[in-house]
């Protein structure tokens with residue numbers, strides 16, 4: 667039986683993983699993340715790998731931690747619009763700017779996921795990403811300011827949460843909804859099945 671460790675502080679990721687029946691422990695990654703690419707797919711893959719590795723190293727440091735059958739999961743989400751990568755907003759002004767840019771248009775949400783699978787005393791790395799197109803109706807400046815005042819955007823890539831009040835402006839999506847919220851759980855289950863693993867058993 668695998669021992670799953672989620673390397674994330676995101677409550678959304680926890681909920682999504684629980685929702686599909688995976689039992690896991692949470693150990694958020696701590697360390698400085700570094701980007702070496704400007705391509706969103708590569709960025710999220712790279713960051714998800716770094717997050718998973720920070721947590722894996724922390725597990726190795728723990729006394730009496732049995733690493734056998736451990737699987738560490740790390741994830742990272744960014745929004746991509748016209749060649750620009752949008753992460754979490756630095757402040758409210760940045761959030762307003764991002765939403766003003768995204769409203770009335772279609773952008774992409776990328777989530778990268780890394781699995782670190784403990785095998786024969788080493789970590790086997792498996793990384794993938796999922797992309798979802800998201801379209802917004804036109805949104806006025808006043809509506810954007812009202813939403814930003816709620817603080818909901820501040821901990822979210824692209825400055826919005828599809829699952830919250832901003833849902834009022836979502837015209838449609840193409841692809842996996844859960845990927846936008848931060849973890850493409852169906853793809854995760856599919857990938858682990860391909861590796862001969864059962865995360866839910």
Ligand SMILES: Cc1cn([C@H]2C[C@H](O)[C@@H](COP(=O)(O)OP(=O)(O)OP(=O)(O)O)O2)c(=O)[nH]c1=O
Pocket residue numbers: 673674675676678679694695717741742743744745754775821822823824826827828829846847848
């Ligand atoms: C676009 C979008 C993002 N998000 C969230 C998902 C992620 O939690 C967050 C992007 O930040 P991330 O850096 O991917 O993750 P995090 O810092 O929240 O958590 P951790 O690194 O510990 O795993 O934005 C939503 O909740 N809804 C949305 O619609």
